[in-house]
Amino acid sequence: MTDQTLWQSIAGTLRAEIAGGVRGTGDRLPTEAQLSARFGVNRHTVRRALAALAEEGLVHARRGAGVFVAPARAEYPIGARVRFRQSMEAAGRVPGKRILASESRPASEGEARVLRLSPGETVHVTDGIALADGAPMALFHAVYPLGRLPGLPKALAEHGSVTRALMACGVPDYVRVSTRISAVLASPVEAGHLKVAPGAPLLLSEAVNATPEGVPVELGFTRFAGERIALTLDHS
Amino acid sequence: MTDQTLWQSIAGTLRAEIAGGVRGTGDRLPTEAQLSARFGVNRHTVRRALAALAEEGLVHARRGAGVFVAPARAEYPIGARVRFRQSMEAAGRVPGKRILASESRPASEGEARVLRLSPGETVHVTDGIALADGAPMALFHAVYPLGRLPGLPKALAEHGSVTRALMACGVPDYVRVSTRISAVLASPVEAGHLKVAPGAPLLLSEAVNATPEGVPVELGFTRFAGERIALTLDHS
Secondary structure: OOHHHHHHHHHHHHHHHHHOOOOOOOOEOOOHHHHHHHHOOOHHHHHHHHHHHHHOOOEEEEOOOEEEEOOOOEEEEOOOOOOHHHHHHHOOOOEEEEEEEEEEEEOOHHHHHHHOOOOOOEEEEEEEEEEEOOEEEEEEEEEEEHHHOOOHHHHHHHHOOHHHHHHHOOOOOOEEEEEEEEEEEOOHHHHHHHOOOOOOEEEEEEEEEEOOOOOEEEEEEEEEEOOOEEEEEEOO | OOHHHHHHHHHHHHHHHHHOOOOOOOOEOOOHHHHHHHHOOOHHHHHHHHHHHHHOOOEEEEOOOEEEEOOOOEEEEOOOOOOHHHHHHHOOOOEEEEEEEEEEEEOOHHHHHHHOOOOOOEEEEEEEEEEEOOEEEEEEEEEEEHHHOOOHHHHHHHHOOHHHHHHHOOOOOOEEEEEEEEEEEOOHHHHHHHOOOOOOEEEEEEEEEEOOOOOEEEEEEEEEEOOOEEEEEEOO
16 A cells, blocks of 8 residues: 555544444544554554544544544535524534624625615624534624515514524525635634634635525625534535 | 724725725735724724635735735536536636546445445545646545446546546546535645645535436545635525
């Protein structure tokens, strides 16, 4: 085997042990010396395999303490209808939300263009944290066209769920129009909210939701904690 | 305005100037002192706005030299048919590829499961760098079921394009079955290949392609340089 195949094969074995439940969340992996002995390779090769697993978010190294199995990433399906609460519930997790700020103000130029508003029309903006089982999964910044959704601020406060609040405002259904996904690093403030290290990797999603007739009802910027959640796309 | 609204508003103005072409790729932004004076705010607020733009990848700070407008991210559509070369060409960029390693070997347990192979069947694996206009956009690790694609190693070497190589192996069309996207940090080796800083944010895509009849032909792990490329999903 080449060096590359070797560490990949070791990473694959450890990955399978984690996926198969042989090693559970929070378990400490054997030391580098123990893994070297088990696989009959040098420590450099073991280190490369562990680094690969760490990059995938399967394990975390804690300085001086060892390498531990990380909690599995939540999977969040991005498709024709994207619903955080329903997806988390379907995955057996308890969804939650904490609002950090909300206000109504004139739309910026970019917001007006995407939401198809006239310049200066009012948008309602909410910033908050989306939770699963109490753990912060994402920071969201959502922009709503207030003129199309009278009563939205009150409905959001009452219902918690965006889907239900929109329903209360006369939007019984909404569909995802477009999603743009990039990777960014957590700023210190974002890291504090998301309980990750500053500089941790985030998935930034810029998305537009509209009524089935194509009238935009939400422009959302969401920063997902890369180590806790993965976006899944089903193309079938 | 609250402090938060203030820096967001400044970030929004600068974002619009970049998007509108008032500030082009490589232009240096005014200094913090100049921006403070222009917007009538303190430097802390300017710094927060610049940090937000940097996180989005719109600007880069160069130590001692200032803050510069970054090249726009390439957009890579992820849909029913995902074709790197065609997408880059459609965006007016010249696609390229550099192979780092390739080998044929028995499938790992996970690979066999996803590709629906019997244990021990042979896969062909290629590692390489996908380029646009000569700049590294992604590191790919692609796993092909060799038994279903006789002659693939030779076809890949001859054609460069995966689409054409598969065509030469009797697969005239293939579709994306599933995609899983997470965010990870670049390891030093990955950073070297991608010409980004170690610890830069990467989009990790784990994807399966199959024939229109559903027979898997490729399992791909792709690490995109987060600062150079964004994935776009069209749900219509």
